[in-house]
Amino acid sequence: MSQTILIDTDAGDDIDDLLAIAFALRRPELRVAAITTVSSYSARRAHLIRRLLAAAGRQDIEVAAGQELPLRALTSTQRTGPTDAYVANHAPPIDAKLEHDLLATDAVRTIIETTDRYPGELGIVTIGPLTNIACALSRRSDLAGKIQFVAAMGGELNLGRAEHNIAWDANAASIVLAAGIPVFLGTWDVTRRFTILPPEIDLLRSQNSPVCRLLGECIDLWWPHKGGKPGPVMYDLAPMLWSFDRSYFTTQAMDVCVETRGEFTCGMTIRGPGAPNADVTTDMRAEDVKALYLGTLLNVD
DSSP: OOEEEEEEEOTTSSTHHHHHHHHHHHOTTEEEEEEEEOSSSHHHHHHHHHHHHHHHTOTTSEEEEOOOSOSSOOOGGGOOOTTTOTHHHHSOOOOHHHHHHHHHTOHHHHHHHHHHHSTTTEEEEEESOSHHHHHHHHHOTTSGGGEEEEEEEOOOSSSOOOOHHHHTTHHHHHHHHTSOOOEEEEOHHHHTTOBOOHHHHHHHHTSOOHHHHHHHHHHHHHGGGOTTOSSOBOTTHHHHHHTTOGGGEEEEEEOEEEOOSOTTTTTOEEEOSSSOOEEEEEEEOHHHHHHHHHHHHTTOO
């Protein structure tokens, strides 16, 4: 039996979102019911997801654009724009009608309706800020009891780091962690242990597959924005993989809290004194994860 998931993503900044979603689409253990986008330019992110789904022949999957602002004021360092997001290059400005239509799809409503369609069976895989999920939980008080799990890439408890997905909307992350839903937290230091290197990118490009060709194009557009990374760092693969096979990870049950007020610490995840609310990664079989990933994508036909 396959695991039904909804993917919530900020695809269009780092490249690993698209690479992880392509993996999920290929795995027989997963049934992707819907994909929602979050963060600034969410309609353009949804447009990018639609391109990936078209390449995969999966236009049957619903795509909905979501919240563009966090549940608090943005700081200057949180504003994602065309100069630092490759989505601006790969999904050029869309016309006003298409943008309106994409935004009208309403990711929060999609999350609620998909959860109602699969009560107790739906896992939500979050590979971006948690704003859409928090808004859905706030809109429907009974929703948390219908969600099987939330599997998130986010947070860091050992290195004193305010990880992006949590820090972009710390209040939303706090709401999700307090909702009573079983949570898997793939932390920054563990999930970054798998990187796709240039020779492996060349193998991906060599595949006779619309999906791999599109991913190769996206990697090329992302490359000037990669900073010091040797290649795509596959943070976002972890919650996808965990959702159907937990054996690749070592986790520890912890009470995870999010700092929402500190001038210098807002967005940090810390270990609290209460009952555990999340299974947090402490290790990952990185080489085995890489082998599974490459074996999955390089066999796309």
